[in-house]
Amino acid sequence: MLYEFESPLMPRPAYSAEENTTIREDFLDGAIKLFRQVGAEELSLRRLAKHLDISHTKLYRYFGSKEELLIAIRQKILEELQVEMYAQDPTDASATARLRAASYAFCKFAVSNEKEYFFLFSDEIENTRNSKAYLKQRQALFNFIVEIAKQAQVKGQTDLDGRTLANLAWATMHGLFLLHFRGQFVEGRSFEDLFESAMSLLFGPAKDEACGSSGSR
Amino acid sequence: MLYEFESPLMPRPAYSAEENTTIREDFLDGAIKLFRQVGAEELSLRRLAKHLDISHTKLYRYFGSKEELLIAIRQKILEELQVEMYAQDPTDASATARLRAASYAFCKFAVSNEKEYFFLFSDEIENTRNSKAYLKQRQALFNFIVEIAKQAQVKGQTDLDGRTLANLAWATMHGLFLLHFRGQFVEGRSFEDLFESAMSLLFGPAKDEACGSSGSR
Known part of the structure; x- marks a missing residue:
């Protein structure tokens, strides 16, 4: 998983557009794996963040809502x-x-x-x-x-x-x-x-x- | 609705088999109406008893479980x-x-x-x-x-x-x-x-x- 810089006192790292796309793709792959295990209803951003071992805030930057995530899946x-x-x-x-x-x-x-x-x-x-x-x-x-x-x-x-x-x-x-x-x-x-x-x-x-x-x- | 004799101190009224069939049919008609309003998931014996304005115990004599009720519907x-x-x-x-x-x-x-x-x-x-x-x-x-x-x-x-x-x-x-x-x-x-x-x-x-x-x- 990606290293987490996040803290209220530290600026978040800036990724290039390309890096952001790759990160989003990685998260989406994880989301599909989780979806295959638990189904759409049980899938939440919070649960996915836990599954990916990243902060909810970080995930939120790539998928603004559960609905957005489901459409991506x-x-x-x-x-x-x-x-x-x-x-x-x-x-x-x-x-x-x-x-x-x-x-x-x-x-x-x-x-x-x-x-x-x-x-x-x-x-x-x-x-x-x-x-x-x-x-x-x-x-x-x-x-x-x-x-x-x-x-x-x-x-x-x-x-x-x-x-x-x-x-x-x-x-x-x-x-x-x-x-x-x-x-x-x-x-x-x-x-x-x-x-x-x-x-x-x-x-x-x-x-x-x-x-x-x-x-x- | 049917008159309720029920109380812990009074014996419940005995119905003939024919009467029981009619009562069950009446309850089932009510159940279908309720099913059309709320769907199978929301339908419970308790909710149906309330809808029919009878005791849960009385309803239970005609439908032993939610599953039995759903099959009847x-x-x-x-x-x-x-x-x-x-x-x-x-x-x-x-x-x-x-x-x-x-x-x-x-x-x-x-x-x-x-x-x-x-x-x-x-x-x-x-x-x-x-x-x-x-x-x-x-x-x-x-x-x-x-x-x-x-x-x-x-x-x-x-x-x-x-x-x-x-x-x-x-x-x-x-x-x-x-x-x-x-x-x-x-x-x-x-x-x-x-x-x-x-x-x-x-x-x-x-x-x-x-x-x-x-x-x-």
Whole structure:
């Protein structure tokens, strides 16, 4: 951890903008670890300061409120999902193969990060100025899918317009994940089978991958 | 309200089994009203007794614990949904028309009873002996849909087997409702349009009804 100069009698050390960014990133990494342990509700600036072994005052300089911290965590987790989806994108494949690949990446993220998934997509989104950057980032990821879905429509691989197909794929997967997480499915079909059927319904038949509930990233 | 004989010195009045059932039903109606006001978390036997203007001891004779009360509320709400779905069933129509009608009834229930919907299908289901009756009731309603979906399969109206189609329809609607309730949809398509597209994807084209977000039952 960083050395603490703080005392009412001593001036606080001046960091360069770059140093401040690095420090904030370090604190945010710690915050995400703590979030994964205790969840959003239990996470407070005070608790995080203790977890990082720094003064509350120092932490406060980087995150002005719990809300600001939570939005930063959301952004960071969304970024991880984004990186994963881009990394799994078979850019030279057909539009529907790309939509499937993106869906599998989304599914693998969801089943291996249940707490994070709820935090990103099931909790209410705060209506604050600070979350605009987050909403923009989320929109960008969604638009990436919409663009591929539009290509699928142009190539006649789907009857739905791109934006509708992207939204329906999202809603279908969201419903599957949540019913799965909550143990709400009525016996008879496994999550994996249902996910595969959903893929075929949305993007047409093909089977070369699977999203197991024990899937690792 | 019922007259209270209770005092440590007086024996409590004996009710017939039939009377006890009626009293329990009355208390349950009050419990559902209170649940609609305050939600499951805030609902306690003590608070309900106060709401019903009866003694905690008396209420306790009909509901042994908060959990038992919550399961009774779940059963009662599920029953309302069930009655609605059966009432809307066009028994002489095609299987896919019946599936659509059941879906619209489900959607109307969901959008006009957001709190109840979360309570039934989004919260974790307790793993208790007492909830077996509830799970059985839920299974019966689901099987009603599976049976119609099987007919759709037999008639060649869907490529999916009945149970898979029923599960996918459920998951798709569940995802649509929750994203809608949480304000999670990215702009571009309304809930109503997405719901209609989902219906067409699941059950084939047709448009004669709609599930508006302001729909009443």
